[in-house]
Amino acid sequence: MLPWLLAAALLAVVVLTAPVLGRHLYAVFDDRPQPAWDRWLTPLESGLLRWIGETGRPADSPWGYLLPLLISNALFGLVALALLVWQPTWLNPLGFGGLRWDLALHTTLSFLTNTDQQHLIPEQSLGNLAQLGAMQFLMFVSAATGLAVGFAVIRGFSGRPLGNFYRDLLRALSRVLIPASLLLALFLLVSGVPMTLASPLEITTLEGGQQWLPRGPIALFEAIKQLGENGGGFVSANAAHPYENPTLLTNLVSTWAMLIIPAATIDAFGRFVGNRRQSSLLLVLVFGLLIAGAVVAMAAEQAGNPLLSSWISGGNLQGKELRFGTGLTGLYATVTTGTMTGAVNGAIDAAMPLTILTALFNLFLQVVFGGQGTGMAYLLVFALLAVFLTGLMVGRTPEFLGRKVEKAQVVWASLVLLIHPLFVLIPAALTLAGGPSWAGISNPGSHGISQVVYEYASAAANNGSGLEGLGDGTPWWNLSASLSLLGGRYLPIAALVALADGVRRKPALEPSPGTLRTDTGLFTGVTAVVLVILGALTFFPVLALGPIAEALTLAS
Amino acid sequence: MPTSTRVLFPRMPRGPRQERRYLERPRQQGLLQRAIVEAFRKLDPRLAVANPVMFVVWCGTVLCLALTIEPRLLDAAAGARERGFNALISLTLLATLLFANFAEALAEGRGKAQADALRRTQARTQARRQLPDGSIELVDSSALRRGDVVLVQGGDVIPADGEVIAGVASVDESAITGESAPVLKEAGSDVAGSVTGGTRILSDQLTLRISADPGKGFIDRMIALVEGAERSKTPNEIALTVLLAVLTQVFLIAVATLSPVAGFLQKPPSVVTLVALLVALIPTTIGGLLSAIGIAGMDRVAQFNVIATSGRAVEACGDVNTLVLDKTGTITLGNRLAEEFLPVGGYSSAELAVVAYGASCFDQTPEGRSIVRLAEKLGAALPFEPASASGIDFSARTRMSGSDSADGIEFRKGAVDAIKGFVRSRGGVVPDQLDQCFEQVSRLGGTPLAVCRGAELYGVIYLKDIIKPGIRERFDQLRRMGIRTVMLTGDNPITAGVIAREAGVDDFIAEATPEDKIAVIQQEQKLGKLVAMTGDGSNDAPALAQANVGVAMNSGTQAAKEAANMVDLDSDPTKLIDIVTIGKQLLITRGALTTFSIANDIAKYFAILPALFAGVGLQALNVMRLASPQSAILSAMVFNALIIPALVPLALKGVKFRPLSAEQLLRRNLLVYGAGGVVAPFIGIKLIDLAIGALRLI
Amino acid sequence: MMTRLLHIRFWLPLLIVAGTLVLAPLFRSAQPPLQSYALALLLCCTAAISVYLFAVIAQPEKF
Secondary structure, eight states: OHHHHHHHHHHHHHHHHHHHHHHHHHHHHTTOOOOGGGTTHHHHHHHHHHHTTOOOOOOSSHHHHHHHHHHHHHHHHHHHHHHHHTOOSTTOTTOOOOOOHHHHHHHHHHHHTTOOOOSSOGGGTOOHHIIIIIIIHHHHHHHHHHHHHHHHHHHHHTTSOOOOHHHHHHHIIIIIIHHHHHHHHHHHHHHTOOOOOSOOEEEEOTTSOEEEEOOSSHHHHHHHHHHTTOOOOSSTTGGGSTTTSOSHHHHHHHHHHHHHHHHHHHHHHHHHHTOHHHHHHHHHHHHHHHHHHHHHHHHHHHHOOGGGTTTOOSSOOTTOOTTTHHHHHHHHHHHHHHTTOOOOSSOGGGSOHHHHHHHHHHHHHOOSSOSTTHHHHHHHHHHHHHHHHHHGGGTSOOEETTEEOOHHHHHHHHHHHHHHIIIIIHHHHHHHHHOHHHHTOSOSSHHHHHHHHHHHHHHHTTOOOOOTTSOOOSHHHHHHHHHHHHHHHHHHHHHHHHHHHHHHTSOOOOOOTTSOOSSSHHHHHHHHHHHHHHHHHHHHHHHIIIIIHHHHHHHO | OHHHHHTTSOOOOOSSGGGOOOSOOOOHHHHHHHHHHHHHHTTSHHHHTTSHHHHHHHHHHHHHHHHHHOTTSSOTTOOGGGHHHHHHHHHHHHHHHHHHHHHHHHHHHHHHHHHHHHHHTTOOOEEEEEOTTSOEEEEEGGGOOTTOEEEEETTOBOOSOEEEEEOEEEEEOHHHHOOOSOEEEETTOTTTTEEOTTOEEOSSEEEEEEOSOTTOSHHHHHHHHHHTTTOOOOHHHHHHHHHHHHHHHHHHHHHHTHHHHHHHTTOOOOHHHHHHHHHHHSOHHHHHHHHHHHHHHHHHHHHTTEEESOHHHHHHHHHOOEEEEETBTTTBOSOOEEEEEEEOTTOOHHHHHHHHHHHHTTOOSHHHHHHHHHHHHTTOOOSSOTTTOEEEOOOTTTOEEEEEOTTOOEEEEEEHHHHHHHHHHTTOOOOTHHHHHHHHHHHTTOEEEEEEETTEEEEEEEEEOOBOTTHHHHHHHHHHTTOEEEEEOSSOHHHHHHHHHHHTOSEEESSOOHHHHHHHHHHHHHTTOOEEEEEOSGGGHHHHHHSSEEEEETTSOHHHHHHOSEEETTOOTTHHHHHHHHHHHHHHHHHHHHHHHHHHHHHHHHHHHHHHTGGGTOGGGOTTOOSOHHHHHHHHHHHHHHHHHHHHHHHHHOOOOOOOOHHHHHHHHIIIIIIHHHHHHHHHHHHHHHHHHHHTOO | OHHHHHHHHHHHHHHHHHHHHHHHHHHTTTSOHHHHHHHHHHHHHHHHHHHHHHHHHHOGGGO
């Protein structure tokens, strides 16, 4: 019972805190009057913008927003890649060498795309400089890039100019991510998470053996990992490691931290379009999907494997931290896959098939809060498609937020639907065609299919978690996953910005009794059904062969 | 041959809506035969490629046919006994294609039949062309060019569209309007000044200036339109095509990648079953019916005796936010009748009647004639010799008309303030009583016309306006559809307000000039609204062109017809409301069938997937308890094929439109086509499965 | 437009044939020659349909 109460309390806290942060996000990204505490940042920001030769004027075309995004992201990536390939000895107490090129490329792209899929064991391959200068740096800027895109899209849908990417990036960092991460890091520090540049601790275990305990600047790393929906661990055990997630309280706060910015973004959207009813209903929709997933996963984990129930009681304990228990691990798995964080506090690979099904479904939908900023944009895309599909049925060219949905909008919105089949199903099919031994798949049956599909889905959805029984450190995995990472990040971003730019140029119409209102319970239900059908229909075959077949086999 | 074309466009029948038949249907059997032949002709890949969804089915059919001929083509281990199953799947796929083609051909068929009949009126004729030096030469009608001058005489077929520049004649226009009564055509008249090629002059002689090059005339455009030759996709159709192509692409990838994924479990499905899965998933129902819906929509408009220049215009009708309507002829019966004389300034009714008679004796408008009739009823006689007097025509500028008698006395009637101005300019005084009469008439919703004799004001004529019966209900419907109506009238604000209230329009512009029309339209468009309007006069042309949907009356001028994107052959302005309904129906039908098509996929998954991967442990998903894997797949395919002809009547007739609010409409249609689309295939596939079992097909 | 179409008509079959020849050996291990060519051809044609659908998505007006 306790896990369910804690989960309910946690979601209640998210609901209560989202409007507070939502108001702040609205102020930051719509240039509203600032609170006193961050007013002093303004000269700093304008100074920095002047330094890179930026005027800060809003872009007047999608390219005007996308080009700076691509250039800056390429630069960030190159810096990080260089640090990983030539790992210097400075701040590198164990003297790790540079990474193999394909691993370095995959790791860089993975952190650059806000995915943080790790095909390496960080504590055995990265020094503190690489962790700070490459990994943590990318965590901040990739989350800021996502937020910038999210708010550019929101601005477009509310009829405002798209904005200026550099300015958005800077403000996302200075007024949202850095202050919030510092606060959260302080809390984690107090809870016992290390924040040091010292070398790993060498201890003697109770059995008398020698053990190295990896330490480092974990508290801040952990904070941005959760808040920025990055999910890459300082250590490979991720949030199951006591140094990353020491107590039940830090576990709950980390779960809250994954949800809060995306939830606040939806709230801010309502303030942008001046219709908080709309944003509240979207929040209800997303929370509904999250809760449905969480219930499935938590119940599945608490019930455990029926074939083992005569020997083991207490649910599916394989791959769990007993500090968190089965229920809260199920919740964490749902939230981490829903929000595209990808941090884990237990092994998803060892979870029940229904939990894996939930996780995969979240990865396919990408809107159960979804990525930092981009999740909100995806939600708008699905709402747009729902409007288009059902709006025709009221006998009018469909309108969303007072703007007509026409060919260009449908093209851009549906391109987003194509990303996953292209970057998940095709590489997964190629990999599976190669056979288990070639691809390093550790399970021959349906679970093997889940492992492969999950890996690419996680990459393309920019999530980062994985069914880690997979031997994914090979060049094939690194390179093919890199493609999915890039395709799953920049193609949708381009389509989203183009979509938003097209929408903002349309005249806004006053609603009449003949227009389909989108801020009603009926339409929210329709959106949910469209979401589930469009998401489920595409992936039902692979889900059936993977987790569903596994679950049915277990049940029978 | 007027008799053969009369059936095409009979005058719109009156009476209760459901009892009206707009078109004598072309013989059903001929249409069906033609459609069946066309359905096979459309299997040509060069034609099939135009429809992305059905082209994928086409490719799948070819593949399955190849695998029927040689089942071991793709898998050496396959047995020859799979040939029977492959043949059955190929047949259902072929049937799917043919049904879709048939639907389109059926929709096109009616238009083609109409076009053929119209073409018969285009017999080549000889025309008498007048050369600049005045001499006449005989030329073939196809040699006439815009700007040529021709002479036509009684019995001739008019060789091309033109404007009358001299003469008066009666013309039989039944070829295009279906109206058998001849129409009077004369030079200089706004409405009666244009003639259409292909119509027949019955008597007398006309001199015409040709206004259209060969092949560009009104009948040519009509042929092209009903035939669908100029049919291009409408914006909504294009957007829908994109979405359908994306869904097809998604499913193509999902199915194509399934083979290696299932191969990992050592259970690769056969290629024919994968093709079956693909065809079941891609939205064939809407893909097959999409173009038929559009063509049928145009056809329905034509059945209302309205010629639309493009499907785009019909579709735009569904989106209209504001309807700009003239009061006269649309909201009220065209003829205002004089009801009463209200004298002022101490004159008697009889005196007023005499002056009114004098002011109206040259006025041939229905109003004018009704004034004369009323005056005669009151025993008034004409105060002057009509032969020696001269008539003063009404103009929008002066807003009055009348007559000048031989002794120079000016009899005038017109808008009250216009007459006031006239009287003052002649040095007269305006009695205060006039304003009371004016208000009295206005409050009754009538039009007050002031009457004067030189500088003396005699009183006011009360012209009674009769609001068309049933118009209020139609405006209520429009309001529920979210369409605002704006009434334009030359009346004073009080009268306009009364009429507007009684008719139930949302807004009105009183004392409107032609420029006001354009201003109103532009103002609405600035707010992003789509505006529809009707018009007939040549001064309506700019407004018709400015409006998103402009409907010109066939009785109107050539300029108005050119500027409009629809021409109503019956010249009935209220038809705009019907066209709006058709436009909405078109969109609703597309949306409903798309929703239905996608919702069907759920059941098809549950039918095909467990059958496809028999040994993987998915038996629990076989919720329909279908007999065998092969029968399950075949049932889904048969359902997929049969649903197309089952929905053809719906696609051609359109989903019934009810004037409800968007929310109610959505709820209704979602329930019928969304929930229905989920449930129907579960039942259908199960029934077909039982039938297949009973017939021992597999 | 016509030259463009001719262009596609020219290179698409070429691509399918070339692709078939390149891909056929991949299936050699499991299937005899005829079947491996047929499978490779199927793969290429599927890819071609996919390209066609992308063309429809990009320029729906032309279809």
